[in-house]
Amino acid sequence: MLTPLTPVPFREPGSDGSGRHGFPPAPEPLPIPVMDNHTHLDFRSGSLTVDASAALDAAEAVGVQGAVQVGCDLESSRFTVQAVERDSRLLGAVAIHPNDAPKYARNGKLEDALSEIEILASHPRIRAIGETGLDFFRTEGEGLAHQRYSFRRHIDIAKRLDLTLQIHDRDAHDDVVQVLKEEGAPSRVVFHCFSGDEDLARICNNEGWYMSFAGTLTFKNAGDLRSALAIADPDRVLVETDAPYLTPHPFRGRPNASYMIPYTVRAMAELTSSELSILCSGIAANTLRAYGSWD
Template identity: 45%
Template sequence: MIDAHTHLDACGATKSEGAHGARAIVDRGAAVGVTAVVTVADDMDSARWVTAAAEWDPRVYAAVALHPTRAGALTDAARVEIERLVNHPRVVAVGETGMDMYWPGRLDGCAQPLTQQEAFAWHIDLAKRTGKPLMIHNRQADREVLDVLRAEGAPDTVIFHCFSSDSAMARVCVAAGWLLSLSGTVSFRNARDLRDAVPLIPMEQLLVETDAPFLTPHPYRGAANEPYCLPYTVRALAELVNRPPEELAHITTNNARRAYRLGPG
């Protein structure tokens, strides 16, 4: 399996631990069949860290962008540095970027919608210029995300990280040829809209992720998440689409290798 979206730094692989801390987390994943991870930035410090982490271990790849809630930090200097980092050969995506309508008004310092929209548009352009996949964060912002994508024109490869929307949004994404990455939320019995949408996703447009340390799958919901928990999400997904979990693991691994251009395992 490949964990298509995780946050190794937030999982406890701190700066002081460096390569040792990152390697320990990846080793725990490898023990249960997680052969590679994409560790994702959400601010500038994280962008530098994930790029370095991708150099420490051949099983680690990186994605770089400013999280939409932090879009206010997208200064001219930040744009220059993000673009430099995205061009690193082990940075395989521009992300996570997008729109978040949940946190404005709830989180002090959260970027407002217009600021998020402008940053999202810039990241879309960056993905097009670098030829790397666009990794989208979408929280309660289906319409807003689609409006920006339509206005700017989507890159060749678009990944909706931690897809949590309903069947209507799934149909739009599937029709556009975008990839939907599913996290531990597919194992939550109360996530009815998402669980109803899952069977609509063609196998070739499906990825799996942990979004660790968040969204730990059942039966460990509420505990800290790590890449080694990915098999629980794969099993929950397999039940929803009536396929063997081993088949889902194989399919999603191949999809991740193709999307991120990782080459054969």
């Protein structure tokens, strides 16, 4: 059974009575609907919990008409399959997160976990393998070998099932690109929460890989990220929350949710001197190319 997420309740976003620790106010709706291509509806931010359906209702009210629910281990990947069956506004991604791969490996359970991920990925509303990749920030030593092995196996699953690959890349840009080129990348690759600079953006442009920008784009120390967006191929640009994390400025530190997407999209329009409706239309079209229809 799908694990229930108790509502806060999700009244108006930002009016839950918990002050600066609560959900930020709802933004002005977007002129053209877009999708949040990376969220974690099963994750909780501190003591706040959110009913998945209510969260999607709040997002839809401001022009975020769908989302990709992302699994990071077996429990959250099972949740993802059940969630996409319950709400047609969701598509899903399933995987073993790079920081979890060493834990499964140390327990002798990585192969079994990868086998189950492939079974879960056969569901018609699971459209991506992810998030997978490399994380040199939280993992070191022998864990890196397990990460690399797991990443290669996920690439293989994505290719055999013709699914999009959602990449987690933290402090590992060169190595992620190297593995993708050695293994042969799937036909659709998304750099989730793109964290690279202009050099990585150029590689993504050349390879036809999608760059998904999150609230980090609005952070004061994100100069390299803004420079990357400036040269990113508009046909390869997506948007996400990574909720409940990475809440955009000026609400950083408060819980994130899909309804916050308009704050990031408006920042993207300002940074690229784009007309907002044109940018929204482009993001929506790119998302459909990356994951297929929500219908």
